[in-house]
Amino acid sequence: MSQFEKLILRIKNLDKELQFKEVKKVLEFYGYEMHMPKGGGSHRTFRKPGKNPITVPQHEPIKRVYVLLVKEAIESEEHDE
DSSP states (O other): OOHHHHHHHHHHTTOTTOOHHHHHHHHHHTTOEEEOOTTOOSEEEEEOTTSOOEEEESOSSOOHHHHHHHHHHHHHHHHHO
8 A cells, every 4th residue: 555545544534643734745636726825824725626625724733624624525536536
């Protein structure tokens, strides 16, 4: 099992120790683009045409509610394939 597959598994298991860079890596793999707010701030929004935007604060560890959003996005992408 590759490191990326292990990372996907950690997200699916709602790991409490996920870092922002790991979430970013997975979302970008699935075609989401990160956007920063114009006025600064700690939240980053990931957008992909045809999908709901996902906003994640750049704090660590990532809270469960945000990991759940990423998990749902991953499962949606896998289901669309």
